[in-house]
Every structure is written in C-alpha cells, then in structure tokens.
Amino acid sequence: MKCAIIKEKSGYSAQFLARNGVVGGAATTTTTTTTTTMYAEAVQPGKEYGRSDGIVPVIVVYRRPVEWSDRVLQLACGEFTHCELYVPNFKGTFVTTVDFGMELRFDMKDSYRLESHKYAWHLIPMTQAEYKRLCAWNMEQVKNHCKYNWPDLLWQVAPFMRSFVHDLAKQDASHPKKMFCSQAVVLALRAAFGGDGRNNTRMKACVRSMNSRITTPGLLSKQLIYFTGFDVNTSPVPVYPYEVNKCTDEVLERTAQAEHNDRRQ
Numbered sequence: 001m002k003c004a005i006i007k008e009k010s011g012y013s014a015q016f017l018a019r020n021g022v023v024g025g026a027a028t029t030t031t032t033t034t035t036t037t038m039y040a041e042a043v044q045p046g047k048e049y050g051r052s053d054g055i056v057p058v059i060v061v062y063r064r065p066v067e068w069s070d071r072v073l074q075l076a077c078g079e080f081t082h083c084e085l086y087v088p089n090f091k092g093t094f095v096t097t098v099d100f101g102m103e104l105r106f107d108m109k110d111s112y113r114l115e116s117h118k119y120a121w122h123l124i125p126m127t128q129a130e131y132k133r134l135c136a137w138n139m140e141q142v143k144n145h146c147k148y149n150w151p152d153l154l155w156q157v158a159p160f161m162r163s164f165v166h167d168l169a170k171q172d173a174s175h176p177k178k179m180f181c182s183q184a185v186v187l188a189l190r191a192a193f194g195g196d197g198r199n200n201t202r203m204k205a206c207v208r209s210m211n212s213r214i215t216t217p218g219l220l221s222k223q224l225i226y227f228t229g230f231d232v233n234t235s236p237v238p239v240y241p242y243e244v245n246k247c248t249d250e251v252l253e254r255t256a257q258a259e260h261n262d263r264r265q
Helices: 002-010 014-018 033-042 068-077 108-114 128-143 150-157 159-164 172-173 181-192 201-208 217-228 241-264
Strands: 056-063 081-086 092-099 099-106 118-126
Touching: 056 128, 056 217, 056 241, 081 108, 081 128, 081 172, 081 181, 092 108, 092 128, 092 181, 099 128, 118 128, 118 217, 118 241, 128 181, 172 181, 181 201, 181 217, 201 217, 201 241, 217 241
Parallel strands: none
Antiparallel strands: 056 081, 056 118, 081 092, 092 099
16 A cells, blocks of 8 residues: 555656665655655755765766676776766665666665675765755656667767767756766766856866767766866775765865866966
8 A cells, every 4th residue: 555655646656666765675664755755855965974064975886897788888888887876865876777767776875885896986075056956857857757868879889970969958958858877977967067156166167078978987987087186986885974974075175175276277
C-alpha cells in the first residue's frame, strides 16, 4: 500500500523508488517519501557537515569501464566512460543511464566505498545559491524522466566530426529532452554557475568552454583539471562528513589562492 501511495503522489513507479533506496531498507522505513520531500531535502544546506561558511560540496564521480560496451567507448572517451553527480548533503546521486535516463539514486555511496577502484572524482564547492540551482535543474530532469541521448553519443566514437556539432541553445539546455551522462553533468554545472556574482570565476569559465553534446567523461575530467588546477582524485570517494569537510577545506584553500593569483595577473 505504501508503494501505491508513493506512486500516486510522486509520479514514480513503486519499482523505481524501491530500486533507488527511497522505499524500504534503511533509507525510509516509517515514512512515505515523495518527489516533493526529496527535493526539499536536497536543497537544504547539510546540517551534518557543520559548515558555517555556507559552502555545499558536490562531487563529480567518474567511472572506469565495467562492461564490454564500456571498452568500446573507451577507445574514443579515454580512461573514463561514465560520470555522475554525487551530493553528500543528502547522500544521493544524479545518474543518467542507457536503461533509465536521468535518475536520483541513494545506493551509489556503497559502491563508491566497496568498489573504489572503479571510480575517480573532483569535488566542487558551491555557494547555497549555486547548489540550489544545481539541484533544481537535476530534479526537473528526474521528474520529467529525461531520456538517454543516443544520437549525440555517436559523436564520442566519431571525434573527427565534432567540429560540426553545435551546443544546445540556452532554452533547450534548461529543458533538454534527452542527455547522455557527461552531457547531463555539464548542463547541471552550467545551470549552477550561470547566475550572477563573482564567485567561482574559474568554474564559470569552465562550463562556458564545454560543448555539452560532445563532452565525454574523459574530456570533462580534463577540463576540470585545467580550470580548477586539481588533478582527478583516485582515492575513495568521500562519503562521510569528516572526509567531505576535509576535502572541501583543501579545495577552497587552493581555489582561493589560484583566483587571487588570477586577479594579480
């Protein structure tokens, strides 16, 4: 009965919610979770992290090949063949997959720890305004069941044709009808850092430099390395508050120094 109630209120199937840790198990045992309550939790600034600076960390997670189809993609994509956005604040991951399109999953943090050899990552500190824009954009795609972008995936295996591919128009980027994994991450970051203000100037430049329709996970990692000055981190993805806070402090310190040097030049 609980699953039926959730489907009626949220629009998600009971199977989808159960598979993603929203119904049953440790995620929800006594309450009915709806899309609205998931979103409300997502945009709150993570009390458990105890940060007084208003910064909310988001992690771009890259995955190495795990299936034969990934091996084929690797020939054109480089080391990584998939990427997604992990939000430590509510322990959820925005994932775009071939089978289900855009999803919000709550089970990925276990894989990050138990199968850490598959993953690498970049941590991106965000202001609360940037974080809310990121979550709002992602939740909109989840609610709209945004499908997988098969046509544009072909550009990843035909790199010699990429110069003929134009990025999505601004309106289409706000409401895409289909996306592949790294395209979803690029568009989400673009939504987050597209607002006014002088913060995160390097990230603003980074998201402007990428064409979402031809950005592979490997290219995304290289662009983030170039603009943030941080190499891809190959240690286990931080999922516990003390790990996340420590990594966030390190990134903030180095980013502040880099942006200070930029202004002096």
